[in-house]
Amino acid sequence: MKSLLKLWRRQPVLTSAFLLAMALAIFFAGRTIFFVAYWSDPARQDLPPEPWMTIGYVAHSWHVPVEKLARDLDLPPPPKDGPRPSLERLASERGQSFETFKTEIEASLAELRRQGPAQ
Structure with a gap:
């Protein structure tokens, strides 16, 4: 010292x-x-979509590219900086219930997972 x-x-x-x-x-x-x-942490992997989550959080949890997930859901890519809307907010902006939007997200996740990292 x-x-x-x-x-x-x-x-x-x-x-x-x-x-x-x-x-x-x-x-x-x-x-x-x-x-x-x-x-x-295994508890943070492959989490089912919840209303409070963002597209980026879901993509990170499922190990899929966020850009591909957003594109599959007809959403703009999430901003790099600034606030990111929750899934609940995205569903309401699309005029859907969260459950309907969640079904679309899960289908997209299954397809992206099936395609694998090469695509």
């Missing part, structure tokens, strides 16, 4: 930059570990 203080006194800007870089590295490493642990 004394050597860090000595370094701080001699090179405060460089030491601050180093500490900031280390903090960012730790943050992103922790975030990566969290996401890997979250999506590796």
Whole structure:
């Protein structure tokens, strides 16, 4: 700890930059570990669509490309940034009940799963 203080006194800007870089590295490493642990949990795989989920969440759970799932459902690809609508909201925007929309999603998921990763 004394050597860090000595370094701080001699090179405060460089030491601050180093500490900031280390903090960012730790943050992103922790975030990566969290996401890997979250999506590796078998309880999060192949979940049936629920009203609160988004298209991206369902696609990630089923290991299918979100763009293909959205295309199969005649939806625009989900935005990279910003809010993503829930399945319930998408169903109401389409003038459908959630159960009808859920049936379409499940059929699309089955077809994408049948096609496999090569397509």
